Amino acid sequence: MEYPPYVTSKLLDRIAEGYEEEIAAERIQGSTPRSFLKPLDGLSITYNHLDGPFSIFNNEGIDYFDGNNATIQFQSRARLCNMFSFSVQPLLIYNQKFKGIEGNDETEFKIHKGYVKLTIDNFEIEWGKDSLWWGPGYHGALLISNNARPFKMFKITNPQATLLPWIFNYLGPFRYTLFLSELDKESASEHPPNSKLFGARFDFKPHTQVELGISYLAHFGGDRPGIGGLDLSDYLYIIFSNECRNGDKRDSNKEFAIDAAITIPSISEIVPIANSLKLYAEGGAEDSGIPPDRRAYLLGMVFNDVFTAQGLKFRTEYSRFTPRVPGAWYTHSYWSMKHYGKIFGHHAGSDSDDLFIEVSHKIKDIFFYKVSFDKERSGISKANTQEKYQFFFEAGYDFKKWENLSVRYGHEGINNVDNVKGRKEKNNFIGAEIGFRF
Numbered sequence: 001m002e003y004p005p006y007v008t009s010k011l012l013d014r015i016a017e018g019y020e021e022e023i024a025a026e027r028i029q030g031s032t033p034r035s036f037l038k039p040l041d042g043l044s045i046t047y048n049h050l051d052g053p054f055s056i057f058n059n060e061g062i063d064y065f066d067g068n069n070a071t072i073q074f075q076s077r078a079r080l081c082n083m084f085s086f087s088v089q090p091l092l093i094y095n096q097k098f099k100g101i102e103g104n105d106e107t108e109f110k111i112h113k114g115y116v117k118l119t120i121d122n123f124e125i126e127w128g129k130d131s132l133w134w135g136p137g138y139h140g141a142l143l144i145s146n147n148a149r150p151f152k153m154f155k156i157t158n159p160q161a162t163l164l165p166w167i168f169n170y171l172g173p174f175r176y177t178l179f180l181s182e183l184d185k186e187s188a189s190e191h192p193p194n195s196k197l198f199g200a201r202f203d204f205k206p207h208t209q210v211e212l213g214i215s216y217l218a219h220f221g222g223d224r225p226g227i228g229g230l231d232l233s234d235y236l237y238i239i240f241s242n243e244c245r246n247g248d249k250r251d252s253n254k255e256f257a258i259d260a261a262i263t264i265p266s267i268s269e270i271v272p273i274a275n276s277l278k279l280y281a282e283g284g285a286e287d288s289g290i291p292p293d294r295r296a297y298l299l300g301m302v303f304n305d306v307f308t309a310q311g312l313k314f315r316t317e318y319s320r321f322t323p324r325v326p327g328a329w330y331t332h333s334y335w336s337m338k339h340y341g342k343i344f345g346h347h348a349g350s351d352s353d354d355l356f357i358e359v360s361h362k363i364k365d366i367f368f369y370k371v372s373f374d375k376e377r378s379g380i381s382k383a384n385t386q387e388k389y390q391f392f393f394e395a396g397y398d399f400k401k402w403e404n405l406s407v408r409y410g411h412e413g414i415n416n417v418d419n420v421k422g423r424k425e426k427n428n429f430i431g432a433e434i435g436f437r438f
Contacts, residue, residue, distance in 0.1 A: 037078040044435040046071045052427030053100055054412050055388065057347035058140070060112070060131055061149030061340055064429075067096035073112065087128075088114040113150050122162060126155040132179070134201050134215045136261040136280035137298050139317045139356040139374070140346035143215045143257050143284065144199065148344035151197070153181035161205070172206040183222075188341035192222025195335060196230075198239050209263040215284075219335040220252035253335035255345075257284030259298075268308055275305035286328055294328040296321040298346070311362035319346055319354045326351040326381035352378045369395040384421040389413045402437045 048069045056064050062071065070093070077087040091112035098106035115128025129150040135141045161173035168174075178200050185193035197219050204212040220238045221230050227249045230238075238252045261280035268275050279301050286294035300317035322329040329350040330337040337345055348354040358372035374390040389412065396406030410429035417423040 034082060035078075035080050038438070039076050040438050041075045041077050042435065042437050043074040044072075044433055046431060046433040048408075048429065048431035050427065050429055052412075052425060054410060054427040054429040055390070058145060058147050060146045061342055062091070062093065062112075063095070065095050065097045065100050068094075069096065070094045083119055085117045085119065086115075119159060122158045122160050124157050124159050126153075126157075128152070130155070132177075132199075134199075135213060135257065135259045135282045135298070136211065136300070137282060137317065137319075137346075138300065138302075138315060139358075140298065140319055140348065140354065142282050142296055142298055142319075143217050143255055143345050145345060145347070147347045148339040148342040149184075151179070151181040151183075151339065151344075153179045155179040161203075170206065171204040171212075173204070175203040177201040183219075184340045186340055189338040190336035191219065191332075191334060191338065192224045195222030196220055198235075209265065211261045213259045215257045215259070217255045217337070218252050219254070219332070219337060220250075222335075224249075224334070251334065252287075253332040253337070254287035255284055255337065256287070257282055259283070268305075272308065273306065274303035274314075275308055276303075278302040278304065286322075294322050294325045296329050296346075309361075311365075311368075313358075313360045315356075315358045315360070317354075317356045319348060321346070321348065321350050321352050323380075348376050349378065351381050352376065353380065366398045367396070369393070379419040382419045384416040384419045386417060386419050387415045403435070405432070405434050407432045 048064045050064055050066050050069065052066055054064070056062075072092040073089060075087065075089045077085070079085045089112050090109065092107070092109045094105075094107045096105055098104045111129065113129050113131065115126050115130050117124055117126045129152050131146045131150045132144045133141055133146055134144045137145070140147075155177065156179070157177045158175055161175045163169040164171060164174050179198070181197045181199075183189065183191065183195050183197055197217065199218075200216045202214045206212065218239050230249060234250055238250055241250075259280065259282035261278060264277045264279070266275065267273065267277050281300070282298040284296045296319070298317065298319045300315065303314040306312045306314050327350050330343050330345055331350055337343060343349055346354070353376070355375045356372065357374075358370060360368065360370040362368040370393070372390075372392045374388075374392070376388045376390075378386040378388070390410060391412075392408070392410040394406060394408045396404055398404045408429070408431045412425075412427040412429070414425040414427075417425050
Protein backbone atom coordinates (compact mmCIF):
# COMPACT_ATOMS: atom_id res chain seq x y z
CA MET A 1 0.00 0.00 0.00
CA GLU A 2 1.34 3.43 -0.91
CA TYR A 3 0.80 6.59 1.11
CA PRO A 4 1.00 10.23 0.05
CA PRO A 5 4.39 11.89 0.65
CA TYR A 6 3.16 13.99 3.57
CA VAL A 7 1.88 10.88 5.41
CA THR A 8 5.10 8.94 4.79
CA SER A 9 7.19 11.89 5.95
CA LYS A 10 5.26 12.32 9.22
CA LEU A 11 5.36 8.60 9.98
CA LEU A 12 9.10 8.46 9.43
CA ASP A 13 9.63 11.59 11.50
CA ARG A 14 7.66 10.13 14.41
CA ILE A 15 9.53 6.83 14.28
CA ALA A 16 12.84 8.66 14.11
CA GLU A 17 11.89 10.76 17.14
CA GLY A 18 10.75 7.83 19.24
CA TYR A 19 13.83 5.74 18.47
CA GLU A 20 16.42 8.47 18.07
CA GLU A 21 18.92 6.76 20.36
CA GLU A 22 18.53 3.33 18.77
CA ILE A 23 18.95 4.73 15.25
CA ALA A 24 22.05 6.65 16.30
CA ALA A 25 23.54 3.51 17.80
CA GLU A 26 22.99 1.55 14.61
CA ARG A 27 24.73 4.24 12.57
CA ILE A 28 27.82 4.07 14.74
CA GLN A 29 28.86 0.53 13.93
CA GLY A 30 32.03 -0.60 15.64
CA SER A 31 32.16 2.37 18.00
CA THR A 32 31.49 2.53 21.72
CA PRO A 33 27.97 1.23 22.47
CA ARG A 34 25.42 3.99 22.95
CA SER A 35 23.77 4.59 26.33
CA PHE A 36 20.99 7.00 27.13
CA LEU A 37 18.55 8.02 29.85
CA LYS A 38 15.11 9.53 29.27
CA PRO A 39 13.57 10.35 32.67
CA LEU A 40 10.38 11.53 30.95
CA ASP A 41 9.70 9.90 27.59
CA GLY A 42 5.93 10.31 27.51
CA LEU A 43 3.04 11.60 29.61
CA SER A 44 -0.73 11.13 29.37
CA ILE A 45 -3.60 12.55 31.40
CA THR A 46 -7.11 11.13 31.08
CA TYR A 47 -10.52 12.00 32.47
CA ASN A 48 -13.46 9.63 32.17
CA HIS A 49 -16.99 10.07 33.48
CA LEU A 50 -19.32 7.08 33.65
CA ASP A 51 -23.06 7.29 34.03
CA GLY A 52 -23.67 3.78 35.33
CA PRO A 53 -21.32 0.75 35.30
CA PHE A 54 -20.24 1.09 31.67
CA SER A 55 -18.27 -2.02 30.61
CA ILE A 56 -14.52 -1.33 30.37
CA PHE A 57 -12.30 -3.90 28.67
CA ASN A 58 -8.96 -4.16 26.84
CA ASN A 59 -7.63 -1.44 29.17
CA GLU A 60 -4.74 -3.33 30.82
CA GLY A 61 -6.89 -4.03 33.87
CA ILE A 62 -7.49 -0.36 34.67
CA ASP A 63 -11.05 0.04 35.96
CA TYR A 64 -13.35 3.05 35.82
CA PHE A 65 -16.49 3.27 37.94
CA ASP A 66 -19.74 5.24 38.02
CA GLY A 67 -18.83 8.93 38.39
CA ASN A 68 -15.52 10.67 37.81
CA ASN A 69 -12.26 8.88 37.07
CA ALA A 70 -8.84 10.30 36.23
CA THR A 71 -5.40 8.88 35.48
CA ILE A 72 -1.90 10.23 35.04
CA GLN A 73 0.72 8.00 33.43
CA PHE A 74 4.27 8.68 32.39
CA GLN A 75 7.08 6.58 31.01
CA SER A 76 10.80 6.62 31.62
CA ARG A 77 13.34 4.51 29.77
CA ALA A 78 17.07 4.00 29.53
CA ARG A 79 19.71 1.85 27.90
CA LEU A 80 23.19 0.87 28.96
CA CYS A 81 25.91 -0.32 26.58
CA ASN A 82 23.48 -1.69 23.98
CA MET A 83 22.88 -4.67 26.26
CA PHE A 84 20.66 -3.51 29.09
CA SER A 85 17.44 -1.54 28.65
CA PHE A 86 15.00 -0.32 31.25
CA SER A 87 11.45 0.99 31.14
CA VAL A 88 9.05 2.04 33.90
CA GLN A 89 5.48 3.31 33.60
CA PRO A 90 3.95 4.57 36.87
CA LEU A 91 0.21 5.17 37.14
CA LEU A 92 -1.77 7.50 39.39
CA ILE A 93 -5.48 6.73 39.29
CA TYR A 94 -8.47 8.37 40.97
CA ASN A 95 -11.94 6.77 41.21
CA GLN A 96 -14.80 8.75 42.69
CA LYS A 97 -16.84 5.64 43.49
CA PHE A 98 -14.29 2.84 43.78
CA LYS A 99 -15.98 -0.51 43.07
CA GLY A 100 -19.19 1.47 42.45
CA ILE A 101 -19.68 2.35 46.14
CA GLU A 102 -21.03 5.84 46.88
CA GLY A 103 -18.54 7.94 48.86
CA ASN A 104 -15.77 5.36 48.42
CA ASP A 105 -13.25 7.69 46.77
CA GLU A 106 -9.84 6.15 46.18
CA THR A 107 -6.52 7.38 44.84
CA GLU A 108 -3.80 4.85 44.10
CA PHE A 109 -0.24 5.13 42.86
CA LYS A 110 1.47 2.05 41.46
CA ILE A 111 3.99 0.83 38.94
CA HIS A 112 1.68 -0.19 36.14
CA LYS A 113 4.49 -1.52 33.92
CA GLY A 114 8.20 -1.80 34.37
CA TYR A 115 10.89 -4.14 33.15
CA VAL A 116 14.59 -4.76 32.56
CA LYS A 117 15.88 -6.37 29.35
CA LEU A 118 19.18 -8.03 28.55
CA THR A 119 19.90 -8.26 24.82
CA ILE A 120 22.80 -10.27 23.43
CA ASP A 121 22.94 -10.55 19.65
CA ASN A 122 19.44 -11.80 18.71
CA PHE A 123 18.54 -13.14 22.14
CA GLU A 124 16.55 -11.08 24.65
CA ILE A 125 15.43 -11.86 28.18
CA GLU A 126 13.02 -9.59 30.04
CA TRP A 127 12.03 -9.47 33.70
CA GLY A 128 9.26 -7.27 35.09
CA LYS A 129 5.63 -6.28 34.45
CA ASP A 130 4.45 -6.06 30.86
CA SER A 131 1.41 -6.67 28.65
CA LEU A 132 1.07 -9.14 25.78
CA TRP A 133 -1.33 -9.47 22.85
CA TRP A 134 -1.18 -12.65 20.78
CA GLY A 135 -2.84 -13.23 17.45
CA PRO A 136 -4.28 -11.06 14.66
CA GLY A 137 -7.43 -9.99 16.54
CA TYR A 138 -8.14 -6.28 16.96
CA HIS A 139 -11.10 -6.25 19.36
CA GLY A 140 -10.02 -9.33 21.27
CA ALA A 141 -7.72 -12.37 21.29
CA LEU A 142 -8.42 -15.96 22.26
CA LEU A 143 -5.47 -16.63 24.56
CA ILE A 144 -3.82 -13.36 25.60
CA SER A 145 -4.93 -9.75 25.23
CA ASN A 146 -4.50 -6.61 27.32
CA ASN A 147 -7.88 -7.07 29.02
CA ALA A 148 -6.23 -7.90 32.37
CA ARG A 149 -3.37 -6.23 34.22
CA PRO A 150 0.20 -6.62 32.94
CA PHE A 151 1.89 -9.85 33.98
CA LYS A 152 4.87 -10.15 36.29
CA MET A 153 7.03 -12.43 34.20
CA PHE A 154 10.28 -13.68 32.75
CA LYS A 155 10.12 -13.49 28.96
CA ILE A 156 12.54 -14.76 26.31
CA THR A 157 12.32 -13.78 22.66
CA ASN A 158 14.34 -13.02 19.52
CA PRO A 159 14.00 -9.27 18.82
CA GLN A 160 14.60 -9.69 15.09
CA ALA A 161 12.87 -12.30 12.97
CA THR A 162 15.24 -14.94 11.60
CA LEU A 163 15.12 -17.83 9.13
CA LEU A 164 15.07 -21.38 10.43
CA PRO A 165 17.61 -23.86 9.01
CA TRP A 166 17.10 -26.57 6.41
CA ILE A 167 13.69 -26.93 4.75
CA PHE A 168 12.06 -24.91 7.53
CA ASN A 169 13.37 -21.69 5.98
CA TYR A 170 10.38 -21.94 3.63
CA LEU A 171 8.28 -20.88 6.62
CA GLY A 172 9.86 -17.46 6.26
CA PRO A 173 11.03 -15.07 8.99
CA PHE A 174 10.45 -16.64 12.40
CA ARG A 175 9.94 -15.17 15.87
CA TYR A 176 9.36 -16.88 19.20
CA THR A 177 8.19 -15.71 22.62
CA LEU A 178 8.36 -17.79 25.81
CA PHE A 179 7.32 -16.55 29.22
CA LEU A 180 6.65 -17.71 32.78
CA SER A 181 4.47 -15.63 35.09
CA GLU A 182 3.27 -15.90 38.68
CA LEU A 183 -0.34 -14.75 38.87
CA ASP A 184 -2.20 -12.87 41.60
CA LYS A 185 -3.59 -13.97 44.96
CA GLU A 186 -7.12 -12.54 44.58
CA SER A 187 -10.06 -14.90 45.11
CA ALA A 188 -11.96 -13.24 42.23
CA SER A 189 -9.43 -14.78 39.85
CA GLU A 190 -10.67 -18.27 40.78
CA HIS A 191 -7.27 -19.95 40.93
CA PRO A 192 -4.84 -20.83 43.73
CA PRO A 193 -2.71 -17.93 45.01
CA ASN A 194 0.59 -17.55 43.14
CA SER A 195 -0.35 -20.02 40.41
CA LYS A 196 1.96 -20.18 37.40
CA LEU A 197 1.27 -19.36 33.76
CA PHE A 198 3.57 -20.60 31.00
CA GLY A 199 3.12 -19.31 27.46
CA ALA A 200 4.74 -19.93 24.09
CA ARG A 201 4.12 -18.10 20.83
CA PHE A 202 5.66 -18.80 17.39
CA ASP A 203 5.19 -16.46 14.43
CA PHE A 204 5.99 -17.18 10.78
CA LYS A 205 5.77 -15.10 7.61
CA PRO A 206 6.11 -17.44 4.59
CA HIS A 207 5.07 -14.64 2.23
CA THR A 208 5.03 -10.85 2.43
CA GLN A 209 1.23 -10.99 2.51
CA VAL A 210 0.80 -14.06 4.75
CA GLU A 211 1.29 -14.37 8.53
CA LEU A 212 0.92 -17.55 10.61
CA GLY A 213 1.02 -18.08 14.36
CA ILE A 214 0.83 -20.79 17.03
CA SER A 215 0.06 -20.01 20.69
CA TYR A 216 0.03 -22.20 23.80
CA LEU A 217 -0.76 -21.60 27.48
CA ALA A 218 -0.45 -23.83 30.56
CA HIS A 219 -1.88 -22.64 33.90
CA PHE A 220 -0.85 -24.71 36.92
CA GLY A 221 0.59 -24.83 40.43
CA GLY A 222 -0.01 -22.33 43.19
CA ASP A 223 -0.57 -22.58 46.92
CA ARG A 224 -3.06 -25.42 47.47
CA PRO A 225 -3.56 -27.03 50.91
CA GLY A 226 -2.20 -30.55 51.07
CA ILE A 227 -0.46 -30.31 47.69
CA GLY A 228 3.30 -30.17 47.61
CA GLY A 229 5.46 -27.76 45.63
CA LEU A 230 6.74 -28.30 42.12
CA ASP A 231 10.28 -29.15 41.11
CA LEU A 232 11.90 -28.75 37.69
CA SER A 233 10.74 -32.17 36.46
CA ASP A 234 7.15 -31.26 37.38
CA TYR A 235 7.39 -28.01 35.39
CA LEU A 236 8.69 -29.86 32.33
CA TYR A 237 6.06 -32.59 32.62
CA ILE A 238 3.20 -30.09 32.89
CA ILE A 239 4.39 -27.93 30.01
CA PHE A 240 5.16 -30.73 27.55
CA SER A 241 2.53 -33.33 28.52
CA ASN A 242 -1.11 -33.36 27.43
CA GLU A 243 -2.25 -35.67 30.22
CA CYS A 244 -4.85 -34.49 32.74
CA ARG A 245 -3.72 -35.42 36.24
CA ASN A 246 -7.10 -35.34 38.00
CA GLY A 247 -6.30 -32.86 40.72
CA ASP A 248 -2.78 -33.83 41.78
CA LYS A 249 0.10 -31.37 41.76
CA ARG A 250 0.81 -31.95 38.07
CA ASP A 251 -2.72 -31.07 37.02
CA SER A 252 -3.15 -27.99 34.80
CA ASN A 253 -5.43 -26.03 32.51
CA LYS A 254 -4.19 -25.59 28.94
CA GLU A 255 -5.24 -23.69 25.84
CA PHE A 256 -3.90 -23.84 22.30
CA ALA A 257 -4.58 -21.70 19.24
CA ILE A 258 -3.46 -21.29 15.65
CA ASP A 259 -4.01 -18.17 13.59
CA ALA A 260 -3.49 -16.85 10.09
CA ALA A 261 -3.77 -13.53 8.29
CA ILE A 262 -3.58 -12.79 4.59
CA THR A 263 -3.51 -9.40 2.90
CA ILE A 264 -4.86 -9.09 -0.65
CA PRO A 265 -3.33 -5.97 -2.21
CA SER A 266 -4.61 -3.83 -5.07
CA ILE A 267 -8.15 -5.15 -5.03
CA SER A 268 -9.25 -1.75 -6.37
CA GLU A 269 -7.98 -2.94 -9.75
CA ILE A 270 -10.74 -5.59 -9.68
CA VAL A 271 -13.49 -3.99 -7.58
CA PRO A 272 -13.30 -0.30 -6.57
CA ILE A 273 -14.17 -1.02 -2.92
CA ALA A 274 -10.79 -0.56 -1.26
CA ASN A 275 -7.08 -0.57 -1.99
CA SER A 276 -6.48 -3.77 -0.04
CA LEU A 277 -8.27 -6.39 2.04
CA LYS A 278 -6.95 -8.23 5.08
CA LEU A 279 -8.58 -11.48 6.22
CA TYR A 280 -7.64 -13.12 9.50
CA ALA A 281 -8.74 -15.99 11.71
CA GLU A 282 -7.83 -17.63 14.99
CA GLY A 283 -9.03 -21.02 16.22
CA GLY A 284 -8.42 -22.39 19.69
CA ALA A 285 -9.21 -25.36 21.90
CA GLU A 286 -9.02 -26.42 25.52
CA ASP A 287 -7.01 -29.49 26.53
CA SER A 288 -9.99 -31.86 26.79
CA GLY A 289 -10.80 -34.47 24.16
CA ILE A 290 -8.94 -35.91 21.16
CA PRO A 291 -9.08 -33.74 19.19
CA PRO A 292 -9.90 -31.06 21.76
CA ASP A 293 -13.63 -30.35 21.64
CA ARG A 294 -13.88 -27.24 23.81
CA ARG A 295 -13.23 -24.83 21.01
CA ALA A 296 -13.39 -21.14 20.21
CA TYR A 297 -12.74 -19.11 17.10
CA LEU A 298 -12.28 -15.54 15.89
CA LEU A 299 -12.82 -14.24 12.33
CA GLY A 300 -12.11 -10.79 10.98
CA MET A 301 -11.61 -8.69 7.89
CA VAL A 302 -10.37 -5.17 7.20
CA PHE A 303 -10.88 -3.08 4.07
CA ASN A 304 -8.05 -0.54 3.82
CA ASP A 305 -8.49 2.80 2.02
CA VAL A 306 -12.20 2.25 1.43
CA PHE A 307 -13.32 3.64 -1.94
CA THR A 308 -9.59 4.48 -2.34
CA ALA A 309 -9.86 7.22 0.35
CA GLN A 310 -6.48 7.26 2.07
CA GLY A 311 -6.63 6.16 5.72
CA LEU A 312 -10.32 5.11 5.66
CA LYS A 313 -10.84 1.61 7.08
CA PHE A 314 -13.81 -0.67 7.57
CA ARG A 315 -13.38 -3.59 9.99
CA THR A 316 -15.61 -6.36 11.24
CA GLU A 317 -14.70 -9.10 13.71
CA TYR A 318 -16.69 -12.00 15.17
CA SER A 319 -15.77 -14.34 18.05
CA ARG A 320 -17.52 -17.43 19.41
CA PHE A 321 -16.67 -19.46 22.51
CA THR A 322 -17.37 -23.12 23.26
CA PRO A 323 -20.52 -23.65 21.19
CA ARG A 324 -20.44 -27.45 21.83
CA VAL A 325 -19.40 -27.36 25.50
CA PRO A 326 -20.93 -24.22 27.06
CA GLY A 327 -19.06 -22.69 29.96
CA ALA A 328 -15.74 -24.49 29.36
CA TRP A 329 -13.52 -21.82 27.79
CA TYR A 330 -11.43 -19.83 30.34
CA THR A 331 -12.94 -21.79 33.23
CA HIS A 332 -11.53 -24.63 35.33
CA SER A 333 -12.13 -26.19 38.75
CA TYR A 334 -8.71 -24.88 39.85
CA TRP A 335 -7.10 -22.68 37.20
CA SER A 336 -9.39 -20.17 35.53
CA MET A 337 -7.70 -18.02 32.91
CA LYS A 338 -7.95 -14.81 34.94
CA HIS A 339 -5.55 -12.27 36.42
CA TYR A 340 -6.75 -9.88 39.13
CA GLY A 341 -10.31 -10.99 38.43
CA LYS A 342 -10.25 -10.31 34.68
CA ILE A 343 -9.99 -12.78 31.81
CA PHE A 344 -6.65 -12.29 30.09
CA GLY A 345 -8.03 -13.66 26.83
CA HIS A 346 -11.14 -12.32 25.10
CA HIS A 347 -13.26 -10.07 27.32
CA ALA A 348 -16.51 -11.74 26.19
CA GLY A 349 -15.68 -14.85 28.21
CA SER A 350 -17.08 -18.37 27.99
CA ASP A 351 -20.44 -19.37 26.51
CA SER A 352 -20.58 -16.13 24.52
CA ASP A 353 -20.17 -14.52 21.15
CA ASP A 354 -19.15 -11.03 20.09
CA LEU A 355 -19.70 -9.02 16.90
CA PHE A 356 -17.62 -5.88 16.41
CA ILE A 357 -17.84 -3.35 13.54
CA GLU A 358 -15.74 -0.22 13.16
CA VAL A 359 -15.19 2.56 10.65
CA SER A 360 -12.03 4.58 11.23
CA HIS A 361 -10.32 7.34 9.29
CA LYS A 362 -6.89 8.91 9.70
CA ILE A 363 -6.43 12.13 7.76
CA LYS A 364 -2.91 13.38 6.95
CA ASP A 365 -1.72 11.58 10.10
CA ILE A 366 -2.88 14.48 12.26
CA PHE A 367 -6.61 13.84 12.72
CA PHE A 368 -8.54 10.61 13.21
CA TYR A 369 -11.99 9.41 14.15
CA LYS A 370 -13.55 6.03 14.91
CA VAL A 371 -17.17 4.94 15.00
CA SER A 372 -17.84 1.44 16.30
CA PHE A 373 -20.62 -0.94 17.27
CA ASP A 374 -20.31 -4.03 19.45
CA LYS A 375 -22.90 -6.70 20.21
CA GLU A 376 -21.98 -9.23 22.88
CA ARG A 377 -24.12 -12.16 24.04
CA SER A 378 -23.29 -13.89 27.33
CA GLY A 379 -24.76 -17.10 28.69
CA ILE A 380 -25.97 -18.24 25.27
CA SER A 381 -26.87 -21.70 26.59
CA LYS A 382 -29.05 -20.21 29.38
CA ALA A 383 -32.75 -19.47 29.16
CA ASN A 384 -32.26 -15.70 29.33
CA THR A 385 -29.19 -14.76 27.30
CA GLN A 386 -27.67 -11.42 28.26
CA GLU A 387 -27.34 -9.09 25.27
CA LYS A 388 -25.07 -6.07 25.44
CA TYR A 389 -24.88 -3.34 22.81
CA GLN A 390 -22.18 -0.66 22.72
CA PHE A 391 -21.93 2.36 20.41
CA PHE A 392 -18.63 4.19 20.59
CA PHE A 393 -17.17 7.31 19.03
CA GLU A 394 -13.60 8.62 19.34
CA ALA A 395 -11.76 11.47 17.65
CA GLY A 396 -8.26 12.86 18.07
CA TYR A 397 -5.97 15.56 16.78
CA ASP A 398 -2.19 16.04 16.84
CA PHE A 399 -1.65 19.73 17.67
CA LYS A 400 2.09 19.34 17.39
CA LYS A 401 4.43 16.48 16.67
CA TRP A 402 4.76 15.96 20.44
CA GLU A 403 1.21 16.73 21.65
CA ASN A 404 -2.20 15.14 20.95
CA LEU A 405 -5.74 15.30 22.27
CA SER A 406 -8.57 12.78 21.93
CA VAL A 407 -12.20 12.65 23.08
CA ARG A 408 -14.51 9.64 23.44
CA TYR A 409 -18.18 8.90 23.93
CA GLY A 410 -19.92 5.57 24.42
CA HIS A 411 -23.45 4.34 25.01
CA GLU A 412 -24.28 0.88 26.32
CA GLY A 413 -27.58 -0.95 26.53
CA ILE A 414 -27.96 -4.34 28.24
CA ASN A 415 -30.94 -6.70 28.14
CA ASN A 416 -31.37 -9.57 30.63
CA VAL A 417 -28.55 -8.30 32.85
CA ASP A 418 -26.76 -11.24 34.53
CA ASN A 419 -29.20 -13.53 32.65
CA VAL A 420 -32.17 -12.24 34.68
CA LYS A 421 -35.23 -11.99 32.41
CA GLY A 422 -36.39 -8.44 31.72
CA ARG A 423 -33.65 -6.73 33.72
CA LYS A 424 -32.19 -3.82 31.73
CA GLU A 425 -29.44 -1.23 32.03
CA LYS A 426 -28.37 1.83 30.11
CA ASN A 427 -24.91 3.27 30.72
CA ASN A 428 -22.91 6.11 29.20
CA PHE A 429 -19.24 7.00 28.98
CA ILE A 430 -17.50 10.26 28.13
CA GLY A 431 -13.77 10.83 28.28
CA ALA A 432 -10.80 12.87 27.11
CA GLU A 433 -7.05 12.30 26.99
CA ILE A 434 -4.09 14.55 26.35
CA GLY A 435 -0.72 13.05 25.59
CA PHE A 436 2.80 14.40 25.29
CA ARG A 437 5.89 12.86 23.69
CA PHE A 438 9.30 14.12 24.72
